[in-house]
Amino acid sequence: RGDQILWMKLSEMARYWAAKELTSVQVNGNVTLHAPFACPQFTLKLPLLAKRAPIVVADAKQTQLRQVNQPHSLDSGSWLVEKESTVVCFDLPKGDSTIRVLES
Numbered sequence: 459r460g461d462q463i464l465w466m467k468l469s470e471m472a473r474y475w476a477a478k479e480l481t482s483v484q485v486n487g488n489v490t491l492h493a494p495f496a497c498p499q500f501t502l503k504l505p506l507l508a509k510r511a512p513i514v515v516a517d518a519k520q521t522q523l524r525q526v527n528q529p530h531s532l533d534s535g536s537w538l539v540e541k542e543s544t545v546v547c548f549d550l551p552k553g554d555s556t557i558r559v560l561e562s
Contacts, residue, residue, distance in 0.1 A: 473497055477550060489557040493550050499534045500550035502557075508544040509560045512537050516555035523548065 466474070477497035484490045489504060514521045523537040523546060532538055532547045539545075546557060 470498075474500070481550065489559065491550065491555050491557070493552055493555070496552045497550040499547055501532065501545065501547045503540070504544045504546065504557070504559065505542070506544060506559060506561050507542060508537065508539060512544065512546050513558040514546075514548045514555060515558060516551040516553070521548065 473495070474497055477493060477495065477500060480495075481491055481493040481497075481500075483502070485505065489502070511522050511525060514523065521535065523535055526532055526536045526538050529538060529540075529545070532545065534547055534549050537544060537546045544559060548557075
C-alpha cells in the first residue's frame, strides 16, 4: 500500500544502511548504542517487551517516546509493541546513547 512507503533520497538510504551496519548495539537491561554518525528516524526491533514508554538518553538529554499502534505510524520519537518485541524509532545521535526500557 502506498501509505506504508517511506520515500527517501539515495543519500538518506545510504546513511541509514551505513548506520545500521556500523552502530554497535548492546542489550543488557538497557540498550546501549555507539554510532559513528547521526541518523534520523533510526529504527530498532528490541528482543524485549516494554511495559512503559522507552526513554532515549543522549548527551544528558532524555526523550520519552510516544506509543503508536501500527507499524506504518512509526516515525522519529515513537515506539510500538509487536508480539515478543518492542520497535523504537528515534533520531540516532552521533556517539553514545542509551534506550531505557522497563520490561513487562
